[in-house]
Amino acid sequence: MDKVRITEIAKELGMKSKDIIEKAVDMGLDVKAPSSSIDPEDAEKLMNYVLTGENTQASKPFSSVKAPEVKKADVVEKVEKVEKAVIIETPVAEKVTTPKTKTLKEKELEGVQTVDTSMKDESQKGDSLLMDDEVDTEEKNDPTNVRKRRGLVIVKKKRPEVVEPVVEEKSFSHTSYGSSEREVSRSIESMFSSPINQEAQKKKKKIKKVPAEKKSNAEKLDIALNIEMADTNIDIEDDDMIVLPDLNAGITVNEEVKKKKQIDPTQIRTTKKTNFVMQGIQRVGRKKRRRNVTTQEAEAISAIEIPEEIRVYEFAEKINKPVGEVIKELFSLGVMFTKNDFLDKDSIEILADTFGINVTTVNDQESFDYVKAYDEEGEASEQNLVERAPVITIMGHVDHGKTSLLDYIRSAKVAAGEAGGITQHVGAYMVEKNGRNITFIDTPGHEAFTEMRSRGAKVTDIVIVVVAADDGVKPQTKEAVEHAKAAGVPIIIAVNKMDKESANPDLVKAQLAELGITPIDWGGEHEFVPVSAKTGMGIEDLLETILLQADVLELKADPSRDVKATVIESSLEKGRGPVATVVVQDGTMRVGDIVVAGIAFGKVKALLNDRGIAVKEALPGEPVVVLGLSEVPGAGETLINVKSDKIAREYAKKKAEYLRQKELSKSTKVSLDELSDMIAEGALKTLPVIIKADVQGSLEAIKGSLEKIRNAETKVNIVSAGIGGITESDVALASASSNCIILGFHVRPTGIVKEKAKSSGVEIKTYNIIYDLIDDVTSLVTGLMAPVIREENIGQAMVREVFAVPKLGHIAGCIVTDGTINRGVKIRVIRDGVIIYEGSVSSLKRFKDDVKEVGKGYECGVGIEGYTDIKVGDYIESFKEVEEKAKL
Numbered sequence: 001m002d003k004v005r006i007t008e009i010a011k012e013l014g015m016k017s018k019d020i021i022e023k024a025v026d027m028g029l030d031v032k033a034p035s036s037s038i039d040p041e042d043a044e045k046l047m048n049y050v051l052t053g054e055n056t057q058a059s060k061p062f063s064s065v066k067a068p069e070v071k072k073a074d075v076v077e078k079v080e081k082v083e084k085a086v087i088i089e090t091p092v093a094e095k096v097t098t099p100k101t102k103t104l105k106e107k108e109l110e111g112v113q114t115v116d117t118s119m120k121d122e123s124q125k126g127d128s129l130l131m132d133d134e135v136d137t138e139e140k141n142d143p144t145n146v147r148k149r150r151g152l153v154i155v156k157k158k159r160p161e162v163v164e165p166v167v168e169e170k171s172f173s174h175t176s177y178g179s180s181e182r183e184v185s186r187s188i189e190s191m192f193s194s195p196i197n198q199e200a201q202k203k204k205k206k207i208k209k210v211p212a213e214k215k216s217n218a219e220k221l222d223i224a225l226n227i228e229m230a231d232t233n234i235d236i237e238d239d240d241m242i243v244l245p246d247l248n249a250g251i252t253v254n255e256e257v258k259k260k261k262q263i264d265p266t267q268i269r270t271t272k273k274t275n276f277v278m279q280g281i282q283r284v285g286r287k288k289r290r291r292n293v294t295t296q297e298a299e300a301i302s303a304i305e306i307p308e309e310i311r312v313y314e315f316a317e318k319i320n321k322p323v324g325e326v327i328k329e330l331f332s333l334g335v336m337f338t339k340n341d342f343l344d345k346d347s348i349e350i351l352a353d354t355f356g357i358n359v360t361t362v363n364d365q366e367s368f369d370y371v372k373a374y375d376e377e378g379e380a381s382e383q384n385l386v387e388r389a390p391v392i393t394i395m396g397h398v399d400h401g402k403t404s405l406l407d408y409i410r411s412a413k414v415a416a417g418e419a420g421g422i423t424q425h426v427g428a429y430m431v432e433k434n435g436r437n438i439t440f441i442d443t444p445g446h447e448a449f450t451e452m453r454s455r456g457a458k459v460t461d462i463v464i465v466v467v468a469a470d471d472g473v474k475p476q477t478k479e480a481v482e483h484a485k486a487a488g489v490p491i492i493i494a495v496n497k498m499d500k501e502s503a504n505p506d507l508v509k510a511q512l513a514e515l516g517i518t519p520i521d522w523g524g525e526h527e528f529v530p531v532s533a534k535t536g537m538g539i540e541d542l543l544e545t546i547l548l549q550a551d552v553l554e555l556k557a558d559p560s561r562d563v564k565a566t567v568i569e570s571s572l573e574k575g576r577g578p579v580a581t582v583v584v585q586d587g588t589m590r591v592g593d594i595v596v597a598g599i600a601f602g603k604v605k606a607l608l609n610d611r612g613i614a615v616k617e618a619l620p621g622e623p624v625v626v627l628g629l630s631e632v633p634g635a636g637e638t639l640i641n642v643k644s645d646k647i648a649r650e651y652a653k654k655k656a657e658y659l660r661q662k663e664l665s666k667s668t669k670v671s672l673d674e675l676s677d678m679i680a681e682g683a684l685k686t687l688p689v690i691i692k693a694d695v696q697g698s699l700e701a702i703k704g705s706l707e708k709i710r711n712a713e714t715k716v717n718i719v720s721a722g723i724g725g726i727t728e729s730d731v732a733l734a735s736a737s738s739n740c741i742i743l744g745f746h747v748r749p750t751g752i753v754k755e756k757a758k759s760s761g762v763e764i765k766t767y768n769i770i771y772d773l774i775d776d777v778t779s780l781v782t783g784l785m786a787p788v789i790r791e792e793n794i795g796q797a798m799v800r801e802v803f804a805v806p807k808l809g810h811i812a813g814c815i816v817t818d819g820t821i822n823r824g825v826k827i828r829v830i831r832d833g834v835i836i837y838e839g840s841v842s843s844l845k846r847f848k849d850d851v852k853e854v855g856k857g858y859e860c861g862v863g864i865e866g867y868t869d870i871k872v873g874d875y876i877e878s879f880k881e882v883e884e885k886a887k888l
């Protein structure tokens with residue numbers, strides 16, 4: 001076996017070799033110098049000894065103390081009782097203290113006889129005495145078992161535990177040795193509690209410092225005890241006071257001393273569960289924990305039914321476990337939850353597995369799933385089914401002519417009067433063709449509206465993808481195709497701008513065929529209709545194609561039912577309150593209907609058609625604007641007619657509460673990964689913004705775009721976003737968060753809000769065009785970025801001669817081979833193509849004159865600051881660093 005040097009031990013323990021040698025000598029080891037080496041076993045003992053010594057002086061003798069105890073037990077009159085307690089310790093003691101054991105024993109024995117004196121004089125003796133006494137006491141008095149446990153624990157794992165005796169030592173000195181054992185035990189007991197805990201803590205700390213310690217101890221135990229109890233895991237756990245119970249168990253049954261000697265892990269575990277053990281733990285100061293455990297034991301739960309959405313504390317209650325335990329378990333899985341967080345499916349599964357519980361999930365959202373209730377209420381009866389208007393969504397790349405096409409179809413040129421090139425609001429319109437209605441949902445083409453488009457596709461029966469014949473397939477064309485495909489909706493291609501000379505419909509066909517959209521005349525199944533939104537060419541064909549497709553789809557609905565509609569657009573309008581544009585899916589929507597749409601509910605006050613004209617009802621497939629809702633419902637939300645206001649209110653309330661809780665949970669639940677990201681983001685610069693927009697659609701578009709403005713260094717942080725005018729509270733919020741700006745879209749601050757913003761230094765920027773807003777924010781964000789340092793090469797010179805100039809050092813006689821060499825600029829010395837130095841030009845001369853710059857082909861003398869090792873053949877390269885504004 002390799003021997004271990006004292007220096008190594010000192011290093012591991014972070015101590016001086018000299019101190020270690022002292023301890024070693026103290027232990028009776030033959031050690032003289034730091035280079036002396038000892039057996040690994042001795043090294044381990046030495047480390048234990050040193051560690052214990054650190055804890056308390058009294059504990060120094062620790063290792064030796066144990067040994068004596070054992071032997072004492074055998075020797076002294078206290079005999080059998082001692083034996084019991086010592087049993088477990090015995091082997092350890094033997095192992096640990098080998099060299100000094102005898103001396104210590106003797107000392108102890110003396111101590112035992114002399115009592116007080118010895119205690120006072122020598123901590124070692126005291127310790128040993130205490131140990132003995134403790135053992136005796138414990139044996140005699142069951143209630144003191146707790147201490148025994150500790151003693152045992154100490155023996156098993158760490159010497160530190162031995163500390164107990166140290167504490168006792170003092171008390172002991174006050175106690176007359178001649179007093180009854182019970183008295184002794186009591187006094188010891190009284191002294192124990194807090195000191196022991198402290199010791200235990202110290203131990204823990206020390207152990208942490210020297211991780212190797214734990215293991216070695218555990219191993220030692222194994223060998224020493226030569227029993228199976230040294231299950232590594234148990235030992236490790238025993239680090240804590242929790243271990244104590246194990247030992248206690250052994251002690252509890254006095255008569256079974258012999259059995260104890262053969263203690264094995266099974267025994268230990270069993271004992272842990274007894275009430276007695278629990279009490280012991282409680283005394284040690286883990287009341288809560290123990291109590292909980294007891295409860296659990298009493299009411300073990302094997303199966304539970306939980307809602308899909310359950311919070312951590314609710315789950316803990318259901319399984320009858322302390323919430324802390326559940327959180328701890330989750331933490332060990334790498335996820336941080338607070339007690340109010342919702343558990344995700346995976347976490348529930350793992351927790352169920354960990355706690356051995358059968359978990360069945362029940363859908364608690366049913367309580368406010370009014371759509372399901374509507375669907376279950378009654379199927380549309382076959383005889384009432386009538387044809388309904390197909391709902392069409394027009395999608396396509398920016399400027400390919402979506403708005404123009406729709407406008408032409410509606411015979412109203414909206415695009416021309418629009419504030420910018422982008423369609424701002426999502427609307428739904430209906431047109432008539434051959435006596436049949438067709439409903440169009442107008443989703444904007446800007447990338448930022450992607451999310452809305454996908455929602456649009458869900459309500460739609462047919463998607464028209466507009467592709468400009470002169471521009472071909474573009475990124476958003478592909479996106480549109482993907483959305484339509486994902487929604488399983490038939491696609492009709494409108495090849496627009498056919499009036500243009502540059503129109504190339506075949507190219508469009510070819511490009512789309514690549515995306516799996518093959519024209520019918522090419523053997524595919526997609527209609528390609530050439531149109532011109534400008535001239536109106538092909539528009540009728542397009543409408544007819546739509547109707548044909550609708551026929552194929554056999555779109556039908558039951559107008560006699562209660563209404564079911566989808567919210568396309570919503571906003572808060574002055575004087576009107578919450579306004580929602582919906583497309584009726586089934587049933588008939590009527591003024592006076594009591595409806596619920598997500599968190600919004602109310603009695604329909606008025607219905608307006610797509611031209612703003614009040615109507616009494618809206619049939620399946622028709623778009624209609626609804627007035628009378630309590631809140632602004634989210635786009636994509638389903639609106640249902642319910643029986644009473646109470647029911648509507650109830651649904652909305654439950655949904656609102658559900659969403660609120662989810663939102664709260666979202667804000668607090670952070671996985672470890674996210675946490676580290678957040679920490680990493682400490683260095684990330686953010687631009688806090690508050691967004692206010694007139695309508696939901698624009699708000700989402702702006703949010704979506706701004707969220708994308710980020711790189712590894714900077715990002716936009718949306719502090720708050722809402723529909724409606726800029727309010728005083730927005731200003732207050734902005735002034736509370738440093739550097740926060742308010743972005744208004746189609747809204748403007750007025751009167752007091754404006755004043756407040758001015759007085760509190762809050763900047764409000766308002767826009768009418770989304771692009772402008774995004775551009776502005778982008779440049780603001782780039783402004784936050786650290787400038788990019790770019791290197792600009794100035795020139796190169798070759799060293800032809802090197803002169804040693806007094807005071808100046810070595811000067812390189814060069815010829816400029818490229819560009820210029822300038823005084824004061826940075827240079828690097830290149831030798832054989834390798835950079836060997838970087839510095840700056842300290843002097844630059846042409847003949848005897850100092851110059852600022854020397855051009856190509858000229859000779860010059862170059863002095864390099866702080867560098868003298870210049871050689872003939874080296875190249876001097878001059879360069880400057882240019883700061884540039886970073887771009888996203």
Ligand SMILES: Nc1nc2c(ncn2[C@@H]2O[C@H](COP(=O)(O)OP(=O)(O)OP(=O)(O)O)[C@@H](O)[C@H]2O)c(=O)[nH]1
Nearest residue numbers: 399400401402403404421422423445497532533534
């Ligand atoms: N020559 C010609 N120009 C067209 C045609 N359709 C649209 N345009 C023009 O193309 C430009 C963009 O048209 P829009 O209807 O605004 O395009 P859009 O796809 O709705 O654009 P966004 O709303 O910004 O996504 C406008 O200048 C239109 O006048 C067409 O068929 N022929």
